[in-house]
Amino acid sequence: MNVLLFLIPVALLLGLIGLGGFIWSLKSGQFDDLEGAAMRILIDEEEEGETETQDKA
Amino acid sequence: MTDLPEDQLGYDTLAKPATDGAMALEVLVEGVHCAGCIQKIESSLNGQKDIRLARLNFSTRRLRIEWNGAAARADDFVRLVQKLGYGVHPFDPGTMQEGTKEEERFLLLCLGVAGFAMGNIMLVSVGLWSTTSQTMGMATHELMNYISAIIAVPAVIFSGRPFFRSAYKALKNGHANMDVPISLAILLATGMSLSETFRGGEHLYFDSAVMLMFFLLIGRYLDVRARSSARSAATDLLATLSGFALVVEGDKTRRIAIRDLSEGMKVRVAAGEKFPVDGAVIEGQSTVDTALITGETMPRELAQGAQVFAGTLNLSSPVLIEVAKAAEDSLLADIVRLMEKAGQGQAQYVRLADRAAQLYTPVVHSLAALAFLGWWIFGGIGWQASLMIAVTVLIITCPCALGLAVPVVQVLATGRLMKDGIMVKSGDALERLARIDTVFVDKTGTLTLGQPQLVETRGDNDTIKLAASLAAQSHHPLSKALAESYKGEHVKLEDVQDIPGKGLEARYNGKRVQLGSRAWCGDKNAPQDDRLELWLAAEGEKPVAFHFEDTLREDTALTLKYLQEKGLSFVLVTGDRKNVAEKIAKDVGIEIVHAEKTPPQKFEILEESKKAGHKVLMIGDGLNDAPVLAGADVSMAPGSAVDMAQSAADIVFMGGKFGSVLETWKIAVFSQKLVKENFALAILYNIIAIPLALAGMVTPMIAAIAMSGSSIIVILNSFRLKGKL
Numbered sequence: 001m002n003v004l005l006f007l008i009p010v011a012l013l014l015g016l017i018g019l020g021g022f023i024w025s026l027k028s029g030q031f032d033d034l035e036g037a038a039m040r041i042l043i044d045e046e047e048e049g050e051t052e053t054q055d056k057a
Numbered sequence: 058m059t060d061l062p063e064d065q066l067g068y069d070t071l072a073k074p075a076t077d078g079a080m081a082l083e084v085l086v087e088g089v090h091c092a093g094c095i096q097k098i099e100s101s102l103n104g105q106k107d108i109r110l111a112r113l114n115f116s117t118r119r120l121r122i123e124w125n126g127a128a129a130r131a132d133d134f135v136r137l138v139q140k141l142g143y144g145v146h147p148f149d150p151g152t153m154q155e156g157t158k159e160e161e162r163f164l165l166l167c168l169g170v171a172g173f174a175m176g177n178i179m180l181v182s183v184g185l186w187s188t189t190s191q192t193m194g195m196a197t198h199e200l201m202n203y204i205s206a207i208i209a210v211p212a213v214i215f216s217g218r219p220f221f222r223s224a225y226k227a228l229k230n231g232h233a234n235m236d237v238p239i240s241l242a243i244l245l246a247t248g249m250s251l252s253e254t255f256r257g258g259e260h261l262y263f264d265s266a267v268m269l270m271f272f273l274l275i276g277r278y279l280d281v282r283a284r285s286s287a288r289s290a291a292t293d294l295l296a297t298l299s300g301f302a303l304v305v306e307g308d309k310t311r312r313i314a315i316r317d318l319s320e321g322m323k324v325r326v327a328a329g330e331k332f333p334v335d336g337a338v339i340e341g342q343s344t345v346d347t348a349l350i351t352g353e354t355m356p357r358e359l360a361q362g363a364q365v366f367a368g369t370l371n372l373s374s375p376v377l378i379e380v381a382k383a384a385e386d387s388l389l390a391d392i393v394r395l396m397e398k399a400g401q402g403q404a405q406y407v408r409l410a411d412r413a414a415q416l417y418t419p420v421v422h423s424l425a426a427l428a429f430l431g432w433w434i435f436g437g438i439g440w441q442a443s444l445m446i447a448v449t450v451l452i453i454t455c456p457c458a459l460g461l462a463v464p465v466v467q468v469l470a471t472g473r474l475m476k477d478g479i480m481v482k483s484g485d486a487l488e489r490l491a492r493i494d495t496v497f498v499d500k501t502g503t504l505t506l507g508q509p510q511l512v513e514t515r516g517d518n519d520t521i522k523l524a525a526s527l528a529a530q531s532h533h534p535l536s537k538a539l540a541e542s543y544k545g546e547h548v549k550l551e552d553v554q555d556i557p558g559k560g561l562e563a564r565y566n567g568k569r570v571q572l573g574s575r576a577w578c579g580d581k582n583a584p585q586d587d588r589l590e591l592w593l594a595a596e597g598e599k600p601v602a603f604h605f606e607d608t609l610r611e612d613t614a615l616t617l618k619y620l621q622e623k624g625l626s627f628v629l630v631t632g633d634r635k636n637v638a639e640k641i642a643k644d645v646g647i648e649i650v651h652a653e654k655t656p657p658q659k660f661e662i663l664e665e666s667k668k669a670g671h672k673v674l675m676i677g678d679g680l681n682d683a684p685v686l687a688g689a690d691v692s693m694a695p696g697s698a699v700d701m702a703q704s705a706a707d708i709v710f711m712g713g714k715f716g717s718v719l720e721t722w723k724i725a726v727f728s729q730k731l732v733k734e735n736f737a738l739a740i741l742y743n744i745i746a747i748p749l750a751l752a753g754m755v756t757p758m759i760a761a762i763a764m765s766g767s768s769i770i771v772i773l774n775s776f777r778l779k780g781k782l
Contacts, residue, residue, distance in 0.1 A: 004197065004200075008180075008181070008204060011177065011180060012177055012204075012208070015173055015176060015177050016173075018173065019169060019170065019173040022169045022173075023166065023169065026162060026165055026166055026169065031162070031165055032114060032116075032158070033114040033115050033116045034116065035115045035116045036095065036113065036114060036115025036116060039091065039092035039095060039115060040092065040095065041092075042092040043092050043095065043096045044096075
């Protein structure tokens with residue numbers, strides 16, 4: 001049973017990382033426009049410099 | 058006379074400084090409906106120099122532009138978007154209700170944390186369920202319990218807040234809502250489990266408490282999402298009223314906000330612009346489209362001294378008006394106030410879910426209290442064990458499935474309608490729509506398209522081509538209809554002139570051609586009927602007539618027939634002339650007609666009908682319908698309706714088909730059937746689960762299976778909406 005002492009914290013840590021990721025994405029506005037996000041996948045991005053992510057960085 | 062500063066839209070005054078010295082502007086964009094639109098707008102803006110960010114939020118139709126440089130460039134960017142063919146409206150971020158967005162985010166955050174906690178506690182719980190403290194070993198068992206507690210307690214404190222707040226608010230006001238039993242169940246289950254942990258107890262309900270919270274938060278989140286679209290539409294309305302007007306002072310002009318206009322100011326209104334306030338014409342001649350106020354399709358002549366009303370559209374040439382009343386005293390504002398009154402006067406509709414909660418709460422609480430007292434006094438077990446049983450009763454009866462029953466159906470139904478261009482703006486609109494027995498319809502723009510269509514001409518192809526080419530130069534509704542009816546290429550015209558009140562004149566192959574009224578260039582002796590007409594006169598040739606009629610929307614007669622067979626009665630309520638109204642009513646099979654009614658009269662007819670006990674659906678598109686739209690039990694407006702009517706209506710349908718009304722009604726009725734089935738399922742589940750809980754036979758494992766099982770069944774049942782329609 002000693003392996004639990006190691007495995008449970010690891011599992012919790014992984015979960016916490018996931019939760020952290022979710023909170024980050026929520027705070028950075030990725031859930032603000034769910035309909036738009038579903039549509040943006042259809043947009044071709046030919047030009048190199050025009051993505052918003054680069055603008056934000 | 059001053060020159061019209063056309064290169065000035067006034068958006069620079071709305072630009073706000075953003076981070077790093079950049080400027081930011083937020084505007085509402087109209088007419089965005091696909092990925093292509095997003096790309097077109099964003100990429101053409103991003104192609105501009107100095108643009109830092111251009112992002113269109115599809116859900117709220119808001120475009121945010123950030124750029125380095127002067128605020129004055131705002132107009133350039135707005136004009137660029139307008140050139141792409143989209144309407145741009147200013148809005149004041151101060152008037153936007155950010156509340157809903159915040160609430161949505163907050164619920165999502167709570168949901169995320171609850172989901173994380175639930176998953177991890179389950180990980181531990183499965184181990185606990187499948188063993189006992191003997192087989193597992195006392196120390197490990199206790200360790201597992203403590204781990205559950207460490208995850209559950211902060212999660213409950215964090216994610217339970219939406220329920221605790223609402224329950225506290227309700228209790229403070231002296232009544233109970235659904236959140237009271239929910240909060241009590243979550244808190245008691247967590248508290249009891251915590252004390253059991255310290256005592257080294259066997260059965261803990263951390264998993265149940267967190268799971269309960271998780272499922273309920275899903276329902277709550279979906280519910281807020283269904284509601285939020287209604288509010289953003291209402292803020293669109295404020296946006297259209299917060300535009301600019303061009304004020305003339307001596308030989309100078311300046312743009313000021315419409316709400317700052319005051320009596321006696323002189324305002325210049327360009328062709329194609331809306332009059333910002335009520336006033337009188339002091340210079341210029343034009344035609345005005347009064348459809349907004351009167352519902353009348355045909356433009357009216359506007360001479361010097363004529364009265365104009367805010368919101369009506371100046372069609373042919375620029376005029377100077379003197380402001381008679383400040384913006385907040387205009388007829389438009391009066392109608393808005395009448396609308397607000399209608400909204401407030403409307404008996405508050407109690408949603409099905411809330412009615413269920415009112416019945417449910419006392420029953421659940423008394424059951425739990427009975428279980429506690431019964432086991433404690435007669436059961437011969439300690440108060441702690443008795444309380445534990447009471448807590449399981451609370452948990453197991455807690456309305457997981459009940460909380461999901463309505464929102465899931467709602468989100469699926471509105472999503473399904475959205476795909477067909479029907480926007481449901483308030484969450485309970487479908488619920489109310491399913492209960493109507495009477496339908497009030499407006500005529501112009503609702504039963505009909507509201508745009509005159511070319512129905513007959515004697516002219517040959519070349520004549521039509523010439524007429525369409527000339528008509529394309531004007532904004533007059535008849536000209537537009539004529540231009541649209543011809544799909545081919547246009548001929549080249551010279552010296553095109555728009556003569557206010559008469560028509561258009563130009564030169565074609567050296568000859569003079571005229572397109573306009575019968576009195577100006579038509580054949581005065583030709584027989585005349587009710588229909589609208591335009592005449593084309595080419596030099597040396599006989600004038601040719603073009604006849605126009607406002608045509609019915611597609612599927613109108615069919616929809617009415619179907620709904621009448623289903624037992625709904627129709628009433629035509631219009632401001633238009635009696636003979637026109639009666640003719641249309643006869644065409645589509647409506648028996649009761651109220652013609653030549655002003656907005657307040659329309660409202661009275663509605664009040665009478667409601668007093669007689671009818672549940673009324675109003676379908677209308679004009680500003681004159683807006684109070685009735687706001688006052689009816691439920692209301693619909695076509696996408697071509699004026700902003701005010703759209704925001705007053707609960708449901709807006711795009712596209713030219715009247716069949717949308719039928720489709721919406723069908724879905725509303727079917728989704729109400731599903732909601733009732735869901736309630737029945739939830740109650741059935743309780744009938745089985747409550748006796749078990751009262752008997753003290755429910756273990757944490759059974760609670761978890763029962764809760765998730767019933768929730769999944771309700772969700773699956775709701776998905777039948779997708780298969781059926």
